[in-house]
Amino acid sequence: QKEVEQNSGPLSVPEGAIASLNCTYSDRVSQSFFWYRQYSGKSPELIMSIYSNGDKEDGRFTAQLNKASQYVSLLIRDSQPSDSATYLCAVNDNNAGNMLTFGGGTRLMVKP
Amino acid sequence: DAGVTQSPTHLIKTRGQQVTLRCSPISGHKSVSWYQQVLGQGPQFIFQYYEKEERGRGNFPDRFSARQFPNYSSELNVNALLLGDSALYLCASSLWSGLSNYGYTFGSGTRLTVV
Numbered sequence: 001q002k003e004v005e006q007n008s009g010p011l012s013v014p015e016g017a018i019a020s021l022n023c024t025y026s027d028r029v030s031q032s033f034f035w036y037r038q039y040s041g042k043s044p045e046l047i048m049s050i051y052s053n054g055d056k057e058d059g060r061f062t063a064q065l066n067k068a069s070q071y072v073s074l075l076i077r078d079s080q081p082s083d084s085a086t087y088l089c090a091v092n093d094n095n096a097g098n099m100l101t102f103g104g105g106t107r108l109m110v111k112p
Numbered sequence: 113d114a115g116v117t118q119s120p121t122h123l124i125k126t127r128g129q130q131v132t133l134r135c136s137p138i139s140g141h142k143s144v145s146w147y148q149q150v151l152g153q154g155p156q157f158i159f160q161y162y163e164k165e166e167r168g169r170g171n172f173p174d175r176f177s178a179r180q181f182p183n184y185s186s187e188l189n190v191n192a193l194l195l196g197d198s199a200l201y202l203c204a205s206s207l208w209s210g211l212s213n214y215g216y217t218f219g220s221g222t223r224l225t226v227v
Contacts, residue, residue: 004154032215034215043200043202043218043219043220043221044155044202044218046215046216046217049215088154088155090154090215098143098145098160098204098206098216099145099157099160099168099170100155100157100215101157102154102155102156103154104152104153104154105153105154
């Protein structure tokens with residue numbers, strides 16, 4: 001059974017710091033990786049996707065993928081209180097249609 | 113353009129009852145997927161439908177069923193409700209049966225409470 005593991009947190013960082021969120025996955029055939037942000041009581045919102053080893057940057061967000069170590073991370077630079085949310089890691093095996101396997105999420109708290 | 117729309121937004125049902133949740137995909141999208149998110153956990157895949165055919169099914173009992181209509185909207189049905197079915201039910205749509213480079217967008221969800 002495919003598993004996606006995240007530290008549930010909460011991860012607390014001061015405003016302006018870098019927040020580092022980590023995710024490991026068990027299925028070596030996983031090919032697509034996604035980070036979703038979910039505010040309390042709301043639905044998940046896609047913020048980053050990554051497919052190749054290395055880094056992918058989008059504004060204050062950087063996704064990092066290491067397929068050999070089965071590890072994907074999300075860095076948030078200059079963290080803001082509005083970044084406080086639960087961050088969900090999701091992986092997809094391209095042979096499984098568009099089914100995503102999600103981790104349990106990491107709760108991030110950015111303190112002013 | 114409207115995003116993925118789900119109805120109702122909130123629902124309270126009694127154990128043993130049946131419930132139907134509805135989802136309208138983004139215009140032009142032909143695939144709809146359903147997820148269940150229990151409080152404190154990540155979403156779990158229930159079903160995927162593409163061109164009105166079931167393309168995937170998660171590890172859920174037969175009490176869960178779904179269908180997709182010619183206009184690509186979808187319904188999720190849950191029979192014989194249990195307390196453990198209380199969750200946020202999420203619908204997502206995509207153009208085709210696979211994932212695009214942009215993942216997919218969720219609707220705002222239906223919060224189901226079983227009492």
